[in-house]
Amino acid sequence: xxxxxxxxxxxxxxxxxxxxxxxxxxxxxxxxxxxxxxxxxxxxxxxxxxxxxxxxxxxxxxxxxxxxxxxxxxxxxxxxxxxxxxxxxxxxxxxxxxxxxxxxxxxxxxxxxxxxxxxxxxxxxxxxxxxxxxxxxxxxxxxxxxxxxxxxxxxxxxxxxxxxxxxxxxxxxxxxxxxxxxxxxxxxxxxxxxxxxxxxxxxxxxxxxxxxx
Ligand code: SF4
Ligand code: SF4
Numbered sequence: 001x002x003x004x005x006x007x008x009x010x011x012x013x014x015x016x017x018x019x020x021x022x023x024x025x026x027x028x029x030x031x032x033x034x035x036x037x038x039x040x041x042x043x044x045x046x047x048x049x050x051x052x053x054x055x056x057x058x059x060x061x062x063x064x065x066x067x068x069x070x071x072x073x074x075x076x077x078x079x080x081x082x083x084x085x086x087x088x089x090x091x092x093x094x095x096x097x098x099x100x101x102x103x104x105x106x107x108x109x110x111x112x113x114x115x116x117x118x119x120x121x122x123x124x125x126x127x128x129x130x131x132x133x134x135x136x137x138x139x140x141x142x143x144x145x146x147x148x149x150x151x152x153x154x155x156x157x158x159x160x161x162x163x164x165x166x167x168x169x170x171x172x173x174x175x176x177x178x179x180x181x182x183x184x185x186x187x188x189x190x191x192x193x194x195x196x197x198x199x200x201x202x203x204x205x206x207x208x209x210x211x212x213x
Contacts, residue, residue, distance in 0.1 A: 041159055044124035046104045047113055049146045050164075052089060056147040061121035063094040068113035068122055076106035077113065088119070089168055090175040097143060104130065105139035120164045126156045 019026035030037055051059035064081040080099035088094040113122050125148070132138035154161040 039126040039156065041157060043126045043156075044109055044111055045128045046107055046109060046125055046130070046141075047102060047111075047122050047146070048125040048148045048152070049100060049143065050121055050123055050150055050153050051147050052150055054149075056144070056149075058086070059149075060096060060143075060147055061089060061119050062097050062100065063088055063119055063121070064097040064100075065118070067116050067118065071112055071116045073110060073112060074106045074108060076103040077101070078103075090172055091179075092175070100143040100146060102141050102146060103139060104141055105135065120168055123153055123157065123160070123164075 016026045016028060020028075050061050052061065053059040064079055066079050066081070069075075069077040069079045078099065078101040079097050082096045082098050084095075085093035086096055109124070111124050114124055130139070150161065150165075153164070
C-alpha cells in the first residue's frame with residue numbers, strides 16, 4: 001500500500017511519544033546539556049594518541065611511521081619525525097613524532113588512521129564538544145592536545161582497550177623471548193669459541209720414544 005512504511009514509522013514515533021509519559025524506557029532523549037547519555041562502546045568522534053604511564057612524551061606509543069598520515073583520506077594529519085630515537089613499548093629504539101597535528105575541521109571521523117596503525121597508538125575519542133569560534137587554530141589539535149593516557153582509552157572503549165593491551169602484552173612477550181633466545185645463542189657461541197681457543201693453545205702430546213735397536 002502506498003505510504004504504508006510512513007504510517008508504520010509515524011506509529012513508532014507516536015508510541016514512543018505518548019508512551020514516554022508512562023514508561024521511562026520510551027523516553028529516547030535526555031535534557032542535554034544537564035543530562036548526558038553514556039556513549040556507546042563503538043562511538044567515535046576524532047582521533048587521539050595513546051600514551052602509557054604518567055609521562056605523555058615518554059610513554060607516547062606513536063613511532064612516527066607516518067602510515068596514518070599517508071592513508072588519511074582528506075590528508076588532515078601532519079607529522080614531523082624526530083632525529084633521535086627512544087625505546088618503544090617493546091624496548092626497541094624507535095623514532096617519535098616531534099610534531100603530530102590533526103585538523104579536526106577536515107577530519108571525517110572515518111577511523112582509517114586507527115585501522116592502519118601497527119602500533120596501537122591512535123584511537124578514536126568520544127569527545128564531541130569541540131565547537132569554537134576560532135575556525136583555524138582552535139580546530140588544529142597538536143600532539144599535546146591529542147595525547148591521552150591508556151586509562152582514558154579504557155574509559156571510552158573498555159573492550160577495545162582490553163584487546164589492545166592484550167596485543168601489546170603478546171608483542172612484548174614475543175620480543176622478550178626473542179631477546180632471551182639471542183642471548184642464549186650468543187652465550188653458546190662464546191662458550192664454543194672459548195673451548196676452541198683453549199684446545200688450540202694446549203701443548204701438543206709428546207712424540208713416542210724410538211724403538212730399541
Ligand atoms: S579519522 Fe579519518 S579523516 Fe580523521 S584523521 Fe583519521 S583517517 Fe583522517
Ligand atoms: S599513529 Fe600509528 S600509524 Fe600514525 S605515525 Fe604513529 S605509529 Fe604510525
